[in-house]
Amino acid sequence: KAGVTQTPRYLIKTRGQQVTLSCSPISGHRSVSWYQQTPGQGLQFLFEYFSETQRNKGNFPGRFSGRQFSNSRSEMNVSTLELGDSALYLCASSLEVGLSYTFGSGTRLTVV
Amino acid sequence: DAKTTQPNSMESNEEEPVHLPCNHSTISGTDYIHWYRQLPSQGPEYVIHGLTSNVNNRMASLAIAEDRKSSTLILHRATLRDAAVYYCILRPLNNNAGNMLTFGGGTRLMVKP
Numbered sequence: 001k002a003g004v005t006q007t008p009r010y011l012i013k014t015r016g017q018q019v020t021l022s023c024s025p026i027s028g029h030r031s032v033s034w035y036q037q038t039p040g041q042g043l044q045f046l047f048e049y050f051s052e053t054q055r056n057k058g059n060f061p062g063r064f065s066g067r068q069f070s071n072s073r074s075e076m077n078v079s080t081l082e083l084g085d086s087a088l089y090l091c092a093s094s095l096e097v098g099l100s101y102t103f104g105s106g107t108r109l110t111v112v
Numbered sequence: 113d114a115k116t117t118q119p120n121s122m123e124s125n126e127e128e129p130v131h132l133p134c135n136h137s138t139i140s141g142t143d144y145i146h147w148y149r150q151l152p153s154q155g156p157e158y159v160i161h162g163l164t165s166n167v168n169n170r171m172a173s174l175a176i177a178e179d180r181k182s183s184t185l186i187l188h189r190a191t192l193r194d195a196a197v198y199y200c201i202l203r204p205l206n207n208n209a210g211n212m213l214t215f216g217g218g219t220r221l222m223v224k225p
Contacts, residue, residue, distance in 0.1 A: 004155075033212060043156070043199075043215035056212055090155045092213075098203070100146070101213065103155030 002026065004093050004104035012110045018079040021107045025072050025093030031055075032074040033101065034066060037088040046089075049074055050096075078109075086111045116200045121220040124190045132185040132219055134200030142205040145176060145183050148213070149196040156199065156215075159185065195223045 005024040013019050025032050034046040045058040049068035066076040072093075078085055088108050092101035117135040124130040136145065146161040160167055160174045162183070167174040173186040187194055199218040 035213075035215075042217060043213075045212035045214065048212055058212065092155070100158040100161065101156075103157065105153075106155050 004091055004102050006089075006091050006104035006107050008107060009105070010108045010110075012112060013081050014112055015081055015083060017081050018077060019081060019109060020075055020077045021089055021091075021109070023074045023076075023091030023093075023104060025074070025091075026102055029093035029095050029102070030072055031094040031096060031099075032068055032072060033092045033094075034074070034076050035090045035092065036060075037090060037106070038086075043090070046076065081111045083111050085109065116202060116216050118198070118200055118216060118219045120217065121222065123222045123224060124187075126192060126223055126225050127189050130187040130190045130194070130221065130223075132187070132198050132200075132221065133182065134184070135182045136200070136202055137181045139180050139202055140204070143202040144205060145174065145180075146201045146203050146213070147172070147174065147185050148199045148201065148215075149194075150199070150218070151193075151196045156213075159198070161203075190221075190223045192223050192225060195221055197221070 007022045031050045033048040035043050037043045047057045047066050048055045052068045063079045068074045088106045090106045092103045094101045144161050144163050147159040148156040150156045160172050162174045175184045197218040197220050199215050201213050
């Protein structure tokens with residue numbers, strides 16, 4: 001079966017712009033989580049959604065937001081981009097909250 | 113939150129067993145021990161998890177100390193494709209506490225041909 005699909009794979013944006021990243025989970029998976037990976041901070045949790053409800057949120061500013069649709073697809077949005085937002089953004093899906101996660105290959109965001 | 117301690121890096125020879133240690137001295141009775149790995153240019157990949165008993169699957173084995181303060185991920189025959197960063201993660205059984213994965217620095221495994 002198809003894995004977790006993240007689009008786009010690569011993105012270059014300018015400071016101050018906003019960006020929307022998309023994640024399609026494995027069919028049937030209802031839990032979607034987002035993580036940010038940078039060389040300095042490693043992998044950090046952003047938020048988790050289950051059945052269109054945000055279940056948990058990491059320690060990120062309000063510029064980072066997300067949502068989940070009725071088909072479990074999820075989007076995350078970053079407004080007013082800063083240079084420090086340059087990172088690999090990873091999406092992970094799970095059949096239910098608490099089970100093992102399957103990660104996508106990520107979206108590499110570069111802010112210039 | 114209970115934390116884990118792993119060596120920054122380890123080296124192994126191809127086709128030899130690899131033992132990746134993880135210390136988690138503050139683990140609580142309801143924490144599961146999960147292992148994920150991240151190959152170059154990919155997202156993390158689930159490897160194995162356990163609570164108290166040793167576990168085996170097609171990828172690896174997980175040996176858990178009797179006091180649960182440490183665990184060891186065992187790759188029985190390392191291949192070049194096993195070169196990755198391996199993360200040991202504690203996850204609470206109680207779903208109400210949130211189920212995010214808290215990644216540490218992990219262990220970078222290098223496999224020599």
